[in-house]
Amino acid sequence: MKNLIVIVFIFWLNWIGVSVTEGQTFRIFEKPILFDEEREQLSLAYLKNRHGIEKTSATINPQMVVVHWTAVNSLEATFDVFNPVHLGGRPELTAASNLNVSAHFLVDRDGVIFRLLPDTTFARHTIGLNYMAIGIENIGGPDAPLTRAQLKANAELIRYLQKKHPITYVIGHHEYYAFQGTSLWKETDPDYITQKQDPGDRFMKRLRKRLRDLDFKSKPE
Template identity: 55%
Template sequence: MKSERFIFILFWLCSLFSVAFAQKKYPVIDRPIIFDAERKQLSLEYLYKRHGLKQTEPSIKPVMVVLHWTEIPSIETTFKVFNRSTIPGSRKELTSASALNVSSQYMVDRDGTIYRLLPDTVFARHVIGLNYCAIGVENIGGSNSPLTQAQLEANEQLIRELKSKYPIAYVIGHYEYTRFKNTPLWKEADPNYQTSKTDPGKLFMQKIRARIEDLHIKGAPANK
């Protein structure tokens, strides 16, 4: 009788611990941006003119996840920015390279809710030289609005999910992308086409790398 009671208490304690330490699962919500004939055409042109890849479909083979922050404070405003197919004329440094609007496959809100804007393997313009092989994750926040613990956990969840589906070999912060120049992965026609980036911050990358250490995913090559 005594041992039965002991086993019961052991079970109860185990279930209590598993609830307390179970990873919270953040929802992934489909919220597709416009991908009309114009966006398709501009994506194919970008793939050809900038990355040197002649394709009939605007698809990618993901081997990399690039983490960003938006510097735009809300999901709604960011969605509006990404939703149109062409880039506004005000972003001169980008329009000269292509009329295709910027976007990413995922957005992560400050409460960790994940929004999927495009299927994982559809082309998005979010990182010079590497779009053709990189899935983009935009986090709502920026230099004046540090990314949250929920976003850290949601990014980890998303990276683990993507790693289970694709041969993801690299996870990088956007500010690290130029380190791929002079590597076989870099595909950009104009050696001078480059923008300076700080997102999503070094601290966030340090934290995310510590959380996914067991996946043995590489970072960007070291600065030369």
């Protein structure tokens, strides 16, 4: 009887949009950003013009996870930044494309995980690597260091993603420069680069310690 109750509870969670994995402690809440026809067309144009990849659907084959922080200290304010189709107020980025920045997952300060886009949908979050990278954004920044709950949530989320996709690399956004000049780097403009510090060496060191059994790479060989 107890097992039946658990099964019914899990079914109900999935029905209302909560993903549950083994152990019934790890959950992903669905909070989708707008991905309409215009966003898909802008994504396809980005893939072609910035990555040199022509596709008929705005999808990726994930091989990497890039961890970010938002530098915005609330979940809803961050969602409001990512949700619009068009990017505004950032001329250093709009010169490359009007497609708004986004990510696949958003982790709140208490470690609650929200899915903004499906794992294999294209998102603009890391120059040169969007075509192969799942983005995880964490609420916080220099004035609001990422929390222990977020560290735990990121580790659990990456383990979940590793079971679904052939993830080889896990990097912090501030580490993406290491891929320039390699076969993995796909950016048509060699001068298009931005300086990043998120989420920082300390957070990534702690995260890699939790994931060391999976032997992820942090830079190209």
